[in-house]
Amino acid sequence: MIVLITQNTYVYAVLSILSLTLALSFIQKNYRTSSIFVTTSIVFIYALINPDAFEVIQFRIVDTLIGASIAFVAGSLLWPAWESYSINTTIIETLRANRKYLAEINRYYHQFDGLTQYKLARKDAFLQMGNLNAAFQRMSQEPKSQQENIGTINEIVGLNHTFLAAMAALGTFILNRKNDKVSEDFEIILKTVDTNLRQALQNLLHKGPTENTSKEKLEEAYQHLEERFDNLVAIRTAELEKEDFKPIEPELRKNLQVTRLITDQLKWLVTISGNLKRVVNSLENDRSK
Structure with missing residues (x-):
């Protein structure tokens, strides 16, 4: 024109x-x-x-x-090279990077050294997440006939995003809060998260399932963390009953923050990793039909 x-x-x-x-x-x-x-x-x-x-x-x-x-x-x-043929490998690499990042968070919480290893694991997790995003974008632009299980894969991508964000938040908090003693409850919950990721990986790799963490132990760990927080709240409440507007002690404030934030993040990680395992299982079941 x-x-x-x-x-x-x-x-x-x-x-x-x-x-x-x-x-x-x-x-x-x-x-x-x-x-x-x-x-x-x-x-x-x-x-x-x-x-x-x-x-x-x-x-x-x-x-x-x-x-x-x-x-x-x-x-x-x-030479057809549809993304649906290779995106499974990308998901596997993303889950592996997430597991490694989670392990580095746990290790750093115990030892508070090896910051370089922690940062490298975090970088790799974000890079693999970027690769998964790019693979999904390419898949979404391919013909509809080649977009196998695209809805389920979209859900996996979204859950991975959320999971990585939650891990990064937990890692950043631990990075700036040195805790002399790591509770057994923390270990149980983190082990549950890792087990969920490992089971999702094993499903994609068609390997035998890993034994689940005991639900009773997990619930006990949740309860212990909540009781610890409630005890701290009770201490603060008792202080205020004796003296109005009494400034909170720095140590008590720190313990309240650590207990509440870590508890919430750990519960959230368990939920997301469980959903991720469920969706991956659903993907493999659909493919096997």
Whole structure:
């Protein structure tokens, strides 16, 4: 339409620069849109050289159709590489990175050394999560017929996001709060989280299941943590009953924060990892049908 309205070369020059800029901007987000702007930029650039812009448009359309046909035939018949074939491996690597990050959080909570190892594990977990996101985005842009179990995979991606965010929050808190004694309850809950991740991995790898953590022990651990928090609250309540507006002792404040925040984060990690295991099991069951 523009070539019908004006033959001004300055307009063509401005539009070619604008189209090329938009093409580069969209190349990572939406390749289809980027290709459209690449085409328009080429048309306007050639229009600067050859006043007959319709001839350029004609050749560009023909070349695009030929290229698209070759790409479609090669991609569909000769070397198909649908993301649904390889996304299972990406999920496995993501779960492994999450387990390693969780182990580093636990190790650092005990030893408070080896910060470099902790940071590397955290970096790898985020990188693998990024790879999973990219794989899912590629899968969502493929033909509908090749988007096998895309709803379930989308749920796995979302749960991994949430799980990694919860782990990062717990790790950051532990990083800035040195605790001299790690409770047995913490170990039981963290072991439950790791067991859920390991069982999800074993399901994807078609290996035998790992023994679950005792539900009774898990409930006892929850109860002990809640009782510990309630006792701290009772101490603070007793202080206020004796003296209104009494400033809270720094040690008591620290213990309240540590107990409440760590308890909530651990419970949340157990819930998310359990949901992740359930969805992965559902994915494998759907594939086996």
